[in-house]
Amino acid sequence: MKLTTKMKTLTLAIAMSFSLQAADLTIAYDSDPVSMDPMEQLSGATLQMSHLLFDPLVRTNSQLEYVPRLAERWEKVSPTVTRFYLRQGVKFHSGNDMTADDVIWSFNRYRESGDFKAVFEPYAEMVKVDDHTVELIAKAPYPLVLANATYLFVMDSKFYTGQSEDGKAKDAIEKNTGSFASTNVSGTGVFKLKSRQQGVELVLEKNPDYWGESGNVENVKWVPIKENATRLAALLSGGVDLISPVAPTDLDRVEQSDNHHLLTLPSDRIITVQLNQKVVPEFKDVRVRQAVIHAINNEGIVDKIMRGFATPAGQNSPVGYAGHDPSLTPRFDLDKAKALMKEAGYEDGFTVTMISPNDRYVNDEKIAQAIAAMLARINIKVELTTMPKAQYWPEFDKCENGIQLIGWSSDTGDSANYSEYLTMTRDAETGRGQYNCGHYSNPEMDALVNAANQETDAEKRAALLKQVSKIEYDDAAFVPLHWQNLSWGLANKVTNLKDYVNLKEFPLLGDLIIEE
Template identity: 30%
Template sequence: MKNKRNFLVLLFILFAAIITAGCSDTDEANSGDNENEAKGEKAAEQVLNIANDQEPAGLDPHKTPAHSSIRIYSQIYEGLLRFDENMEIEGQLAKEWEQPDDTSYVFHLKEGVKFHNGREMTADDVVYSFERILDEETASHIASYFSNVETVEAEDTYTVKFTLSEPDATFLSYLTNASAVVVPQETVEENEDLQQVAIGTGPFKLEEWVPDNHVTLVRNEDYYVEDQPKLDQVVYNTMKEESSRLSAIRTGEVDMTTLSAKSASLLEDQEGLNILDYQSLEYSYVGFNVDKEPFNDEKVRQALSLATDRQSIADIVWDGDAVISGPVAPSMGDWAIDVTEEELYQRNVDKAKELLAEAGYPDGFTTEITTASTYPDMVDTAQLLQQQWKDIGVEATIKQIEWGEYIDTWSNTSADILVGRNGSGTDPDRSLNYFFNTEGSANVWNFSNDNFDQLVEKGRETLDIEKRKEIYVEAQEEIINLSPNLFLVSPMNYVAVRDNVEGFTPYPHNGEEITEVFKK
């Protein structure tokens, strides 16, 4: 009996243990399910959907200037420096720097920063990146920013030295540019370029790019800045039609989108939405291929300027939410001149006809205006110019092309007249040197003027701020008179944001910052 009783006790203990183990496994499984559900809820809450007006034109930061690309690759890549919210320069990949003399800069890098492939970023990567920017074969759109750089050297693993050929007042500000970033050499060599791949050090990693549909970024779990980013995933949805973006933000399909002034006004009283606005650093323009007749004659370009009613463009295209602008947008403050006082900004049809006659076109001429079909403001601007220029005998047809073809047309100077938008940047040198110096990386107009080149080069070399301002006043007046572009208006920018999105503040110099954004 004793042995039987012991056996039954042992059997009971074993049975209880099995039941307990089963319950424990079930509880753990349920606990795991609960944790996964919690994580699922968090992931769902922390996915930000953005409606984009354009497809990226490529993701290589050293080669692609399109804003549709910058807004994405600026989340993936980082440079040595950046601007803070007050437009003060601060370190990004560089923790500190010094300037031993007027032509040398030494940067000390943050340690332990990793590329998205897991490799540590070092001074050698900085050297490679800037050598790539300056290599003619790269054809980088920012090469002229760093044309004064003679050498870039890695002094040790975390120290890099730049030596310039002459003093350069723009050097530090240009290091904040979204394209002046550090890339890994092995990724470039494996893929030939970075147009379809992206490996940076930034807060987000590229997960997927489905052409004409969406780009998905995911949180960089190894990001070196504590508690950033807040979001787990960002999806950039391509919605070229503004009506589609308007509908998507209303219904909550997307959390954020840029809108025109007209569309923004339609959402002012929409429940669940906030409309944020800020004066942009952009301006709209008309660009001429000055190698082609009749635009190789500055009198023709001046005549078209005199025939242009810029205030009508501000009122009609931008619903009055734009200011008349020169090459340096008014939001740059004291760097910009008051262009409304310039003679070529006063609409004068009689004077315009006189200039056309002096240039050999007393009866006007026919031409074609090219613009991007997916930007309504560009199309509307082209149509207004078409109407206004008729008054001086210029008959213009309008050619609307898709965004990819538009970028190619811009870079190849394959249009006689191009309507578009440019950014003034954060230093007047970009507005003037970058776009209009004979050697400027973005001088796609075949424009060249020795006196202007000397002016902007002097402005770049001058370290005294007040003297620089005097030089750039003269340079702005000069380029307006020569008119390789007609500078039109600088618009307000509008962003519609769902009211459950926190931490988003657009700035004139950076309307895309999302590292502190989260959804409540």
């Protein structure tokens, strides 16, 4: 049999994994996941954790191509039905076999999650064909089935069934309560949970029964280090092997180190500010919202605070995504901002509260401080509170502050997802607008997003999403700041991270090769 290039690469990787000695990896992120439950919170840290302890049906590789995971292949049975053929012989950490029943149980649990239900809202059901085949049935022809499948991490239904010692259901999805699922793990992932102290360290060990090939990392220690300087010092001193993010001011120091190297990528994560119309009546006036956008110099933030390591944003859709409109550019204009405030009758301004994390996004606290200073120039007095991510998300979910900062990366590699979560009318039943704490609502825009999500013609879909972008822009539905770049600092012994990461920022650490 003639070996293809991909087969040769895989064969080489497997040979290397056998020839290299088992190694340990210590990583330092700016924060740690709030839970071990992959369905509790739709956040980057949760998804990073999920790729280590669980497996999705499908995942994207470094080139953003869809590749098999727990589903070894798939096919379109009809315009609304996709059939997934599951791997056989896969075991959970508990020792239980993974079957179609676990996939369907996981799918149904996702649909009960406040954070994830919007991802799976387009589907009517998932049905069992046999023990290793399932069909995902959409309510209407839907163009993003595989994208959604990358978010379907499969949990051990038997392990999570029944009651825990406190008498609560083991499968309960509860935010910030220390539920059974948030502290106990049985996935199919390359690593198993060994120990965890939230805010201190997360320790993982290699799953000896892992179904697939992997690198030579035997143990992973995930240490949250909030301060940029401390995180960098830990890398340069050899205390950790990998850090993320590298602060824009520290990129050169990593590149200039003989023992380390830098990996950077553009991302689709937008950093935004929401203006809460329910808490601050003044924000119901589109002129006030537009004034805020014109008062914030997001290009200056990118230049001075991000040191150019970001891209100023004017809309929810990045370049290259369906829905991107090149005419919707940043619009800093202080004179116009003041004129709009005067026209709206708020020339003397008003006072608002603002919250921001201080360890979730690159320079998030400094960005929030800059925004507060910029808004003071149009007489909006900002009472700013910043806090660690573990405290921030519960506070964010209350939607009780006038201004709230949030970043978002598309869960589908598609611009509609930003609108679905950040600007569509809040709807607890469908999950739409789950993170829309601005309480912006526009039925016309909602209808356009829904229409786009049923349009399989790429050009027609892009045209619909461009209309969405224009409405968000004209209505000042949110305040776009910038697209955040990604960065990792690596010890030289970590040789192949570039092959196992993409703009989604979910490094597949189980595939890493460590050369001692």
